[in-house]
Amino acid sequence: MLRTRSSARSRQRLTTALAVFGILGGGTAALAVTAPPAAAATTPHRVLFDNSKAETAGNADWIIGTSQPDPLGQKAAPTAEKDWTGALSAWGVALQKTGDYSLKTLPSGNTITYGTSSALDLQNFDTFVLPEPNVLLSASEKTAVMKFVQNGGGLFMISDHTGSDRNNDGADAVKVLNDLMTDNSVDSTDPFGFSIDSLNIATDNPKAVANTTDPVLNGPFGKVTGSIIRNGTTATLKPADNPAVKGLVYRTGSSGNTGAFFATSTFGSGRVAFWGDSSPIDDGTGQSGNNLFDGWDDPAGTDAALALNGTQWLSGATGSTGGGGGGGGGTCTAAQLLANPGFESGATAWSGTSGVITTDSGEPARTGSYKAWLSGYGSAHTDTLSQTVTVPAGCTSAKLSFYLHVDTAETTTTTAYDTLKAQVLDGSGAVLSTLATYSNLDAAGGYTQRTLDLGGYAGQTVTVRFTGTEGSQLQTSFVIDDTALDVS
Known part of the structure; x- marks a missing residue:
């Protein structure tokens, strides 16, 4: 019998199994990149970079180092981007130098998991970076990623333009990431509040929105004023589906719900960031034979600050130099x-x-x-x-x-x-x-x-x-x- 709207209400009860409720991520981070911290964090913020989805196919080189899973195997105390070999080495080295991050790579041939005994299982990390994936995630992998975010993890999704199928398997980054969001066992009803556009924008220098408080635009690694597109795409925002979604950097002439080049959102208790091109994270150095482009230091954007602030926010990090994180001073009685x-x-x-x-x-x-x-x-x-x-x-x-x-x-x-x-x-x-x-x-x-x-x-x-x-x-x-x- 259905529940009625009178004071005496009853109904027939059916039973099944309940999905796990997520954990809301905490405050944002604050850690200077220009100087070493006063003391390293007691528990480093753990970041896993993916290399299991053909991130080095073609002339791509989206890895922080060739020593995998541990980049420290190449050089334990890196001071410059070339100390590690990969087009994302500048990103990795910048985080490593702070002393507050523990970085790993999920090597090619591995499977993305959540809740297993593997040392590279997502439950052992705070943030997972998908830098232009070129292979569709399996059903179990999509479940793993979505539950990771739902339960408090940070997901950094970096796309590229439509047609950037570097391994010719029929799936480019646009398709891979949209498939993750629209066909998974956890929530396929536009969980993050945006979809990635099927575009190939040849070149643009998108500008950041005017905002003095957003932790990604105003983080400890520098003020973000904009980014670059060198063959990339954008996202369409759908705040009716997830009101937490917001665009931070927009294609020239765009605003509101269209043309978002960098966007953030939340899902469950986790956090999500989207970037519409891999060119901004490319530091121009990497393995021999790859055609790389130095977008990391391109003066038309502040790409390094955007990548690093974004990582810090996704990790829920509170750096030793103060700033971001929930609340400030005061006393607390349990x-x-x-x-x-x-x-x-x-x-x-x-x-x-x-x-x-x-x-x-x-x-x-x-x-x-x-x-x-x-x-x-x-x-x-x-x-x-x-x-x-x-x-x-x-x-x-x-x-x-x-x-x-x-x-x-x-x-x-x-x-x-x-x-x-x-x-x-x-x-x-x-x-x-x-x-x-x-x-x-x-x-x-x-x-x-x-x-x-x-x-x-x-x-x-x-x-x-x-x-x-x-x-x-x-x-x-x-x-x-x-x-x-x-x-x-």
């Missing part, structure tokens, strides 16, 4: 901040749709009598649940946890008809981030605890909001219980 966390006082302290917090026996609470039950009507309907909270500025840890159960009467295995979005809003109600989107495809039996890292919002007052949106037929219920926001 505490649980949410009021009425188990809903046992009814709707007290929570805002949202009337009747969402309920004792209705159609869905049992995990503990006690009350829980929050969003959707479940089998007709077009939207429910919300939210609470506003201030994360103390001095807290270095802020973790929001809750138990979530999803069940559905939908029978499809491919279409997300009903969804639950978890978002963070600012004081004006604007969405700061969509943390994750669940759907009828994620149905499961029982409750599972999920955790979000809100450390990046230290010193801010934010609203955590859940929104359940149901289609016109067949119910899906999203049930939440036993929440907490623990800070320390």
